[in-house]
Amino acid sequence: MxxxxxxxxxxxxxxxxxxxxxxxxxxxxxxxxxxxxxxxxxxxxxxxxxIKPCSVCGTWTEDDPCPICTDTMRDRSIICVVEQPQDVSTIESSHEFNGLFHVLGGVIAPLEGIGPDQLNIKQLIKRITEEKVSEVIIATNPTVEGDTTALYLQRMIAAVSDIKVTRLASGLPVGGDLEYADKLTLARSFRGRTEV
CATH class of the missing domain: 1.10.8.420 (RecR Domain 1)
Incomplete structure (x- = not known):
């Protein structure tokens, strides 16, 4: 070669x-x-x-803690939980979220040998109990593993706090055509419908 x-x-x-x-x-x-x-x-x-993971949230950074965690203009009462560090960049590019982040480092996937102990869940629970958090937004991917992880997080958070736990809406994309939507996407769209 x-x-x-x-x-x-x-x-x-x-x-x-x-x-x-x-x-x-x-x-x-x-x-x-x-x-x-x-x-x-x-x-x-x-x-x-x-580049290393931020010691607070887990996103990739040159400075520790990262610029997001040290930004005093951000809403420190809301934490958005994501699977991977690159998800932080994706959400940041939307300019719709002004809170803090927490990177799990993956999702619960028993078939791949990944359980809750391999993820940054304990660190999230510690942040929730030690900081003044009023809402946790779970932004895992809409997959079986992402949904399993979201349900697990919801139960773990409810066991230690009565804060609001939300999940990102999922369903039909803008410009999407019903004809090409799969059954799961349609089902999520109906469950996540909002009043107009």
Whole structure:
């Protein structure tokens, strides 16, 4: 295996990158300016040294605690619980939420050997009991594992506090067509309907 094949193999291990895309990336790098390639390699080489999980919420950050946790303008009474650090960026890009976050680090998935003890649930319960939290928004993905995790969190929070626990609405996307919606999406849409 030569250097091109080795790099193609490495790129193809990235999520969403197949062999063809990996080959295109390698060819792009071969043709690119040497200074760009060196800078790119340095960024990759130092990424895990520079970026760590926030000690408070668990999102990726260079500064600990992260800028979200230290922002005094945010509503500290609301915590949005997400599965992964990249979910924080997704929600932040909507500019609809101004509270704090808590990253679980995954979902309960017994078939994969992931139980509640492997997630950052104890840290969430500690934050709820020690800070002045009035609402927890559960923003796990609308999957079987995400729903299981949300139900587990709801029960754990209810056992220690009487704060409001909500879940992000799920259902038909804007511009979606009923004809192409699956049964589960339609069922969630009916259950989550709101008065107009």
């Amino acid at each position: 030569n250097a091109i094949d080795e790099l193609t193999e490495s790129f193809s291990r990235l999520p969403g990158i197949g062999k063809k895309s990996a080959g295109r990336l390698v060819n792009f790098i071969l043709k690119a300016d040497t200074s760009y390639v060196k800078k790119f390699a340095l960024q990759l080489n130092t990424l895990q040294e520079k």
